[in-house]
Amino acid sequence: DAGVIQSPRHEVTEMGQEVTLRCKPISGHDYLFWYRQTMMRGLELLIYFNNNVPIDDSGMPEDRFSAKMPNASFSTLKIQPSEPRDSAVYFCASSLGQGVVEQYFGPGTRLTVT
């Protein structure tokens, strides 16, 4: 299996622009997670899905952030409008089940908002 796939790997955009990050989880996994990582705050869970349904979005920083999972093999995280403080590395991860199971992380998308 190719693992969790994210695109793009790097994104540079200007403040106010819309940004869309994409994720393809490992085939067969029923949980998908979106994380954000910064030097100051480390890794933070933004939202997670189970069987394509959002379960907990309490980590989404504000209404400018939205996430969708239209099917089992694709998810998007959208920021509109983007701000410089959104600059971070965004990771997608997937797992088969919850609890004492492995989460497999993608390579991340490094977002820079100027």
Place this chain on the structure above:
Amino acid sequence: KNQVEQSPQSLIILEGKNCTLQCNYTVSPFSNLRWYKQDTGRGPVSLTIMTFSENTKSNGRYTATLDADTKQSSLHITASQLSDSASYICVVRNFGNEKLTFGTGTRLTIIP
């Protein structure tokens, strides 16, 4: 408030030496604790997952310990190699709501 604190923030050791990283947490109720290794520019990779009843778990040269009474965990690396240079992140899961609380990591550098 659920918190995970790791120490030291950074560590530099000579290749071949051993080292121990610490993780203290206040997450309650406890479900499990994970150690991840994150190479620069890559996503975290799981090293171990430990539940309440497990005191020690090994993965090659990595050995994790857990003391659920004192809410402390350690990750011991034996005979370090240059490829061990990475950030090591401790993550604790809540029992019930399944929320994860992340430490800010220890940056380990192995020098030849």
